[in-house]
Amino acid sequence: MIVxxxxxxxxxxxxAVIGDDIDTCSIEWLNGTTPISNSDIKAQFTAVxxxxxxxxxxxxxxxxxxxxxxxxxxxxxxxxxxxxYRQALRDLPAGKDTVEKCENATWPTKP
Numbered sequence: 001m002i003v004x005x006x007x008x009x010x011x012x013x014x015x016a017v018i019g020d021d022i023d024t025c026s027i028e029w030l031n032g033t034t035p036i037s038n039s040d041i042k043a044q045f046t047a048v049x050x051x052x053x054x055x056x057x058x059x060x061x062x063x064x065x066x067x068x069x070x071x072x073x074x075x076x077x078x079x080x081x082x083x084x085y086r087q088a089l090r091d092l093p094a095g096k097d098t099v100e101k102c103e104n105a106t107w108p109t110k111p
Contacts, residue, residue: 005044009036053102054093061089081111
């Protein structure tokens with residue numbers, strides 16, 4: 001998570017991090033990358049955690065959509081229930097602005 005937080009601040013940063021605790025890890029700033037303070041890195045942890053939770057939600061959502069993609073082909077008629085289900089899956093990430101909301105998302109029931 002430390003590298004992800006650094007990259008949120010400076011997407012072009014080149015670093016080597018040894019350890020996973022910001023207070024005890026060793027950060028080597030490579031190729032002239034300007035060092036970032038530990039407090040600034042820590043400040044990005046919440047955003048990184050949300051990015052990870054949202055990524056997990058989207059991965060599951062995409063898998064569930066893929067499981068029903070064959071029903072949406074041009075030679076198949078999509079039922080209203082299935083159309084509603086697929087739309088609910090596509091809408092699922094909307095409004096998810098905290099890790100808790102992502103992890104406690106209410107998943108639609110497949111018809």
